[in-house]
Amino acid sequence: MRPITEKDNLLATLEGAFTARGFEQNPLQRKAMDFVLEKGLPTLKSEEYRFAPITRTLENIFRSESTSDSPSISPSSLLSIPDMPSHLVVFVNGIFSPAHSRMLDDTVSLTLTHLQNVKADQDTFELLNHAFAENAVHIQVAENVSVKHPIAIVYYFDSPNFVFANPQWVCSLGAHSNASLLEYTVARTPGAFFNNKHSRVEVGENADLEFAMIQNGSEEEILLNNSHIEIAFSSRVTCHTITLKGKIIRNNLSLALNGERIDARLNGLYLVSGSNLVDNHTVVDHRKPNSYSNELYKGVIDGQGKAVFNGKIFVRPDAQKTNAYQTNRNILLSETGTIHTKPQLEIWADDVKCSHGCTTGQLDEEALFYLQSRGISKDLAKGMLLNAFAGETLNGMKNEKLRSLIDALVTEKLHPADQP
Amino acid sequence: MLTIRNLHAKIEDNQILNGINLTVKAGEVHAIMGPNGSGKSTLAAALAGREEFIVTEGTVDFLGKNLLELSPEERAREGVFLAFQYPVEIPGVSTINFMKTALNQIRVHRGETPLDAVAFLKLMKEKMKLVEIEQTLLNRSLNEGFSGGEKKRNEIFQMAMLEPRLAILDETDSGLDIDALRIVANGVNVLRSKNNATIVVTHYQRLLEYIVPDYVHVLYNGRIVKSGTKELALELEEKGYDWIKAEVAAV
Numbered sequence: 018m019r020p021i022t023e024k025d026n027l028l029a030t031l032e033g034a035f036t037a038r039g040f041e042q043n044p045l046q047r048k049a050m051d052f053v054l055e056k057g058l059p060t061l062k063s064e065e066y067r068f069a070p071i072t073r074t075l076e077n078i079f080r081s082e083s084t085s086d087s088p089s090i091s092p093s094s095l096l097s098i099p100d101m102p103s104h105l106v107v108f109v110n111g112i113f114s115p116a117h118s119r120m121l122d123d124t125v126s127l128t129l130t131h132l133q134n135v136k137a138d139q140d141t142f143e144l145l146n147h148a149f150a151e152n153a154v155h156i157q158v159a160e161n162v163s164v165k166h167p168i169a170i171v172y173y174f175d176s177p178n179f180v181f182a183n184p185q186w187v188c189s190l191g192a193h194s195n196a197s198l199l200e201y202t203v204a205r206t207p208g209a210f211f212n213n214k215h216s217r218v219e220v221g222e223n224a225d226l227e228f229a230m231i232q233n234g235s236e237e238e239i240l241l242n243n244s245h246i247e248i249a250f251s252s253r254v255t256c257h258t259i260t261l262k263g264k265i266i267r268n269n270l271s272l273a274l275n276g277e278r279i280d281a282r283l284n285g286l287y288l289v290s291g292s293n294l295v296d297n298h299t300v301v302d303h304r305k306p307n308s309y310s311n312e313l314y315k316g317v318i319d320g321q322g323k324a325v326f327n328g329k330i331f332v333r334p335d336a337q338k339t340n341a342y343q344t345n346r347n348i349l350l351s352e353t354g355t356i357h358t359k360p361q362l363e364i365w366a367d368d369v370k371c372s373h374g375c376t377t378g379q380l381d382e383e384a385l386f387y388l389q390s391r392g393i394s395k396d397l398a399k400g401m402l403l404n405a406f407a408g409e410t411l412n413g414m415k416n417e418k419l420r421s422l423i424d425a426l427v428t429e430k431l432h433p434a435d436q437p
Numbered sequence: 438m439l440t441i442r443n444l445h446a447k448i449e450d451n452q453i454l455n456g457i458n459l460t461v462k463a464g465e466v467h468a469i470m471g472p473n474g475s476g477k478s479t480l481a482a483a484l485a486g487r488e489e490f491i492v493t494e495g496t497v498d499f500l501g502k503n504l505l506e507l508s509p510e511e512r513a514r515e516g517v518f519l520a521f522q523y524p525v526e527i528p529g530v531s532t533i534n535f536m537k538t539a540l541n542q543i544r545v546h547r548g549e550t551p552l553d554a555v556a557f558l559k560l561m562k563e564k565m566k567l568v569e570i571e572q573t574l575l576n577r578s579l580n581e582g583f584s585g586g587e588k589k590r591n592e593i594f595q596m597a598m599l600e601p602r603l604a605i606l607d608e609t610d611s612g613l614d615i616d617a618l619r620i621v622a623n624g625v626n627v628l629r630s631k632n633n634a635t636i637v638v639t640h641y642q643r644l645l646e647y648i649v650p651d652y653v654h655v656l657y658n659g660r661i662v663k664s665g666t667k668e669l670a671l672e673l674e675e676k677g678y679d680w681i682k683a684e685v686a687a688v
Binding site: 381382383384386387388389390391392393394395397398401402404405406408409 | 486487510512513519521524525527528530535538539542543546578595599
């Protein structure tokens with residue numbers, strides 16, 4: 018038996034909401050909820066969540082009565098990025114909204130689907146998502162298709178009350194096709210919300226995927242982002258996880274390299290301030306030989322901000338001739354900021370090239386003085402150095418417009434008062 | 438232009454400058470020589486405003502302003518330029534953007550309008566010729582992967598762009614082959630005018646064959662122990678620094 022603890026209140030509330038919405042009628046949702054009840058929500062004693070007090074935070078702010086009520090109408094101009102025509106897949110307060118979603122052409126199609134199964138060993142929040150998500154949006158790109166415009170998955174929040182959102186989507190990218198996925202949050206509410214998101218992308222053979230997650234929604238946001246990418250033979254996948262805002266942001270990003278000759282890149286950038294937390298857990302799973310992965314995560318931590326980087330790399334016995342690299346670099350701007358960084362490499366094959374490295378330091382005083390000695394103010398010089406540090410993670414971004422948009426957001430966050 | 442009186446400075450607990458007195462007038466070139474560890478680079482850094490060097494005594498007047506009260510960027514805007522002995526590599530900051538930002542901050546300080554991209558590039562092309570620097574180099578990140586000679590030429594290029602009133606060249610000759618030395622010295626000479634002044638900090642007399650000083654000062658144990666004209670540099674080249682040390686010891 019699981020010991021009875023204070024978190025049982027939250028579990029009881031969740032179970033009540035689950036029953037009230039009639040979700041127990043669906044066997045798969047019932048099974049997912051049972052797993053959640055059995056396992057309990059993770060506490061700081063749970064290895065995977067030892068730095069992320071999500072459960073504790075939820076206990077204080079969780080309100081079940083108002084979730085998913087009255088999705089309101091919002092102008093679509095709010096939802097899309099200016100000057101960037103995009104296919105839109107929109108969730109309003111966590112619920113998929115066909116009325117707000119639109120495909121620009123027939124290279125992409127949307128249907129509703131259901132999960133096929135749930136397993137006890139899944140992440141507990143992911144199971145919670147499966148318990149509360151009635152269906153999943155299926156984004157489909159056929160074989161041999163080049164999708165011209167980005168496919169934007171938008172989480173729109175405008176409820177005055179606390180929202181417990183469980184969006185769920187899957188994307189299948191056909192063989193020899195290419196597409197760019199973009200995920201972001203638009204918050205038109207000063208209140209808190211918990212976005213407990215699950216997504217799964219299946220990348221067919223010899224396909225190209227760029228997937229950018231722009232986490233810039235709201236200072237009150239709690240995000241639990243479970244993202245899985247399954248990659249087939251000879252495909253190229255680039256992920257960008259850019260975290261600029263949020264009270265607690267937890268990313269569980271996993272890439273399964275199921276074929277040979279895959280090229281997988283994971284870029285992450287997190288700018289943490291206030292007393293916010295950004296926790297990136299990544300898994301790169303090399304299951305077949307001759308593939309390449311490269312992971313670069315960088316963070317700037319200010320105030321009492323806290324960041325966690327936990328990078329797992331698996332190289333399975335079959336995966337000979339794997340090249341897998343991982344780098345995590347951090348700059349602490351304050352004495353009260355914290356970074357916990359932990360590479361975890363599990364290598365069962367004997368003919369592989371793997372490396373990992375992490376550094377944590379302060380802003381380079383020599384470089385700062387050099388810029389100042391040419392007449393550049395200290396604040397601007399700091400901003401330039403931080404921008405340069407952060408910029409490396411954005412270099413792999415193929416969408417130039419997106420890159421310059423993110424550059425501007427990063428600049429604004431790093432030196433709001435002193436832009437050139 | 439520059440009047441240094443009784444300047445004392447330390448880094449952490451090491452007292453390095455022990456009472457420097459020096460007056461530099463517009464149009465003059467002063468060479469500061471001395472053995473390793475005598476405080477040459479400390480003097481250069483203290484004038485540019487490096488924070489680690491704490492001034493414990495003395496005053497520095499620059500064009501009527503108390504230089505020691507100004508931040509490094511304010512000193513640069515007033516017209517002080519330090520050519521670094523070891524220019525810093527800054528990945529991710531393009532040389533051109535850096536130069537444009539710096540120049541425009543200085544221009545705004547002087548009450549001039551900032552240059553737009555076209556005017557800036559025109560000026561840049563003009564100044565590039567002075568130090569025989571290629572644009573491909575300037576398109577790269579600041580000093581990143583530059584050779585020693587390229588870094589020093591980039592310093593003089595920056596000096597040409599910013600047109601300082603007082604240039605301090607800190608061991609600009611170190612690590613340069615004779616061709617690079619000639620190019621760098623030529624750049625400095627072209628920029629000399631009756632309105633600006635140059636302080637050349639060097640260990641060897643070699644650079645002074647190209648940048649001919651009006652005055653030569655020998656720094657030892659954080660003090661100027663001997664001053665003279667360019668002949669003093671030749672004497673030092675011939676005899677080394679030991680006789681200076683002996684003279685100081687005798688006093």
